[in-house]
Amino acid sequence: AQTVTQSQPEMSVQEAETVTLSCTYDTSENNYYLFWYKQPPSRQMILVIRQEAYKQQNATENRFSVNFQKAAKSFSLKISDSQLGDTAMYFCAFMKHGGNDMRFGAGTRLTVKP
Amino acid sequence: DAGVTQSPTHLIKTRGQQVTLRCSPKSGHDTVSWYQQALGQGPQFIFQYYEEEERQRGNFPDRFSGHQFPNYSSELNVNALLLGDSALYLCASSQRGAQETQYFGPGTRLLVL
Numbered sequence: 001a002q003t004v005t006q007s008q009p010e011m012s013v014q015e016a017e018t019v020t021l022s023c024t025y026d027t028s029e030n031n032y033y034l035f036w037y038k039q040p041p042s043r044q045m046i047l048v049i050r051q052e053a054y055k056q057q058n059a060t061e062n063r064f065s066v067n068f069q070k071a072a073k074s075f076s077l078k079i080s081d082s083q084l085g086d087t088a089m090y091f092c093a094f095m096k097h098g099g100n101d102m103r104f105g106a107g108t109r110l111t112v113k114p
Numbered sequence: 115d116a117g118v119t120q121s122p123t124h125l126i127k128t129r130g131q132q133v134t135l136r137c138s139p140k141s142g143h144d145t146v147s148w149y150q151q152a153l154g155q156g157p158q159f160i161f162q163y164y165e166e167e168e169r170q171r172g173n174f175p176d177r178f179s180g181h182q183f184p185n186y187s188s189e190l191n192v193n194a195l196l197l198g199d200s201a202l203y204l205c206a207s208s209q210r211g212a213q214e215t216q217y218f219g220p221g222t223r224l225l226v227l
Contacts, residue, residue, distance in 0.1 A: 004156075033214045043202060045157070045218035091156050095214055100147070100170040102206075102216065104156030 002027045002094050006105035013082045014113050020067075021077045021108050023092030029053075031097040034068065034075045039107075040088040048090070051075065053097075082112045116141060118207050118219035126225045127195050135190040135222045139207030145169075146188040147216065148180060151202040163188050164210055192224075200226045 003026045013019035025034070036048040051059045051068050058066050063083075067076045079086055092105040119138045127133050139146050145164045149157035159172035163182035182188045186207075192199055202223050206216040 037218075043221045043223075045204065045206075047217075050214070093156075098213075100162045100213055101159035101172060102147075102149075102157075103159070106154075106156050 002029070002032075002096065002103045004092050004094050004103050004105040006092055006108050008108045009106070010109045010111070012111040012113055013079075015082055015084060017082055018078060018080045019082055019110065021079075021090055021092075021110065023075045023077070023105055025073050025075065025092070025094050025103075027073070027094065027096070029096045032099075033095045033097065034066075035093040035095070035102070036064070036066070036075075036077045037091045037093060037104075038086075038088045039091060045091070049077065079110075084112050084114060086110065087112045118205055118217050120203075120205050120219040120222050122222060123220070124223045124225075126227065128227050129195055129197060131195050131226075132191065132193045133195060133224060135192075135203050135205075135224070136187065137190070137205030137207075137219060138187045139205075140217045143207035143209050143217070144186050145208045145210050145213065146182060146186065147206045147208070148188070148190045149204040149206065150174070151204055151221070153201070157204055160190070195226045197226050200224060 032053045034051045038046045063080045089107045094103045147162040148160040151157040161171040166182045177193045179191045202221045204221045205219045208216045
């Protein structure tokens with residue numbers, strides 16, 4: 001079974017600075033997807049970034065980038081130039097290729113301070 | 115283009131009662147998945163519906179059941195409610211063959227007293 005672990009329950013960062021959220025996962029699959037979702041107080045889960053395991057290049061979306069280390073089964077999220085609107089719960093998630101269900105970590109609560 | 119919608123937004127029930135939650139998928143999507151998110155935890159997969167059939171189920175008891183209608187909308191039913199069923203219930207929609215792209219609704223907050 002696949003498991004996703006987020007070892008940082010809470011983190012904080014000053015506005016305009018950079019923060020990295022950690023995620024590790026366990027799987028015997030070779031082809032899969034990894035995701036970072038943001039859940040603000042409004043509760044809506046919003047996809048931040050997605051990585052396909054067969055792609056070696058790390059995904060990037062504007063201020064958000066990942067460090068994907070397949071051998072180490074590590075998938076961290078870097079947020080550059082943090083903004084107050086980045087304050088939210090961040091969930092790391094896993095889905096095997098061809099799968100139907102997404103496995104989530106317990107989340108990291110990120111607070112961006114002015 | 116409307117995204118995923120869910121109703122109601124909040125619900126309060128008592129132990130032993132039954133509840134029905136509703137989800138309308140994003141336009142063009144034919145697959146609906148349901149997740150339970152307990153307070154302070156990540157979402158857990160309940161089941162997925164496609165072509166009006168349950169395609170995969172997570173580790174949830176038979177008290178949790180669902181339905182998908184011809185217009186792809188879906189219902190989640192929970193019977194004999196327990197206090198532990200209190201959670202945020204999230205619906206996600208996707209297209210068959212592109213399951214990795216799931217759009218989530220705002221959720222229904224269920225409180226069981």
